[in-house]
Amino acid sequence: MSFVIREPAAEEAALLAELHVATWQEAYAHLLPAGFFDAEHVTSRHRMWNQILNDPAPTVTVRVAEHGAQLAGFALAGPSSADGGEKPGRDTHLYAIYVSAAHHGTGVGQALLDSALGTAPATLWVAKQNPRAIAFYLRNGFAFDGMEKVDPMAPAITEARMVR
Numbered sequence: 001m002s003f004v005i006r007e008p009a010a011e012e013a014a015l016l017a018e019l020h021v022a023t024w025q026e027a028y029a030h031l032l033p034a035g036f037f038d039a040e041h042v043t044s045r046h047r048m049w050n051q052i053l054n055d056p057a058p059t060v061t062v063r064v065a066e067h068g069a070q071l072a073g074f075a076l077a078g079p080s081s082a083d084g085g086e087k088p089g090r091d092t093h094l095y096a097i098y099v100s101a102a103h104h105g106t107g108v109g110q111a112l113l114d115s116a117l118g119t120a121p122a123t124l125w126v127a128k129q130n131p132r133a134i135a136f137y138l139r140n141g142f143a144f145d146g147m148e149k150v151d152p153m154a155p156a157i158t159e160a161r162m163v164r
Contacts, residue, residue, distance in 0.1 A: 003067040003108055005115045010053040012071070016064065017045040019071050023098035031129055031156040052076070063115045065099070065108045073099035073108045075116035080123055089123030089145055089163040109136060125149070125159040137162050 008016060021042055029037070052062060060078035064071050075097040080088035094117060099109045113136075124142065126133050147161035 013049040075112040094124040
């Protein structure tokens, strides 16, 4: 399967928002409360991607994977901040990397990670209930550092911090 990794254009904010919501639904719908993906959730993703792409910060990296005329996945990385008052695990944070289920196992995720981070030290949060993502990060040199948190809006998901 051929795909292209590239920076998204500002006009693709809506497409990225829709992909973001769709990939979250594929990965976590069974763990999230009914009504989690309401209209406000979708609207908030549209606002987020519009801001990121229309007012880009020089310290933030966004990459998309394109297969044909469709977006297959995305990665978002940037500077780390303190997690609940704790010192950041690393200076760089992988905020998100999501690939549509139709493109799992094709190398899209690896290409996105390589483009967004290379082999640089970084930190990320992963759902402990997502063994596929955990295995991917372990293969890429990440390890758990003992930090965990639960979002009150998604109490069935425990996030664990990984660093490399």
